[in-house]
Amino acid sequence: MKKILSFALTIAAAAAFAAGDNAAAGANADAEMQSRAQAKYEKNVWPAFFALSQIPHATDVVGLRLTIPYSTSQDNITGLDLGFWGRSLYMQGIQVNLLRNDVADQASGIQVGIYNSIGHGELLGIQAGLWNEAFCQRGIQVGLVNVAGEAQGFQFGLINRAETLYGYQVGLVNVIRSAEVPFFPIINIGF
Numbered sequence: 001m002k003k004i005l006s007f008a009l010t011i012a013a014a015a016a017f018a019a020g021d022n023a024a025a026g027a028n029a030d031a032e033m034q035s036r037a038q039a040k041y042e043k044n045v046w047p048a049f050f051a052l053s054q055i056p057h058a059t060d061v062v063g064l065r066l067t068i069p070y071s072t073s074q075d076n077i078t079g080l081d082l083g084f085w086g087r088s089l090y091m092q093g094i095q096v097n098l099l100r101n102d103v104a105d106q107a108s109g110i111q112v113g114i115y116n117s118i119g120h121g122e123l124l125g126i127q128a129g130l131w132n133e134a135f136c137q138r139g140i141q142v143g144l145v146n147v148a149g150e151a152q153g154f155q156f157g158l159i160n161r162a163e164t165l166y167g168y169q170v171g172l173v174n175v176i177r178s179a180e181v182p183f184f185p186i187i188n189i190g191f
Contacts, residue, residue, distance in 0.1 A: 165190030
């Protein structure tokens, strides 16, 4: 009986020891995974980024992005984006690209260029260029051609077009498709 009791205690001690090792190994594995995730995140946020052709596109930029000749579609830009052709998923700050500013989802700030575009999201701010378009615009568009789906604010240009507008259009051709008077020259008001 002493041998069985001794054997049972040995097995219990070994099981407790193994469980402690497994818990410690699990904790170490969790800590290592968190450390890798943190290192990856820190590695992918840059204070200054120079987009020269095929740089990895998953890098987030906080600070300055210089896009020469064009950007490689970073996910998130916060700060100043300068160059010829800038693309991103989200942008908060100022985009000044000579040829095109292209944000796929949401932009908060200012876009200045020949062609400014907010693909499927919302613009909170100002677009200034020859051609400005936004899926949803909250702010000001200034250019030769201004196009918006749902707009709140102002459109100043030669041709202004919006599906719905709560605000003003000033230009030669002003179209608010959902309004009772969908076309009116010089000034059109949507409410």
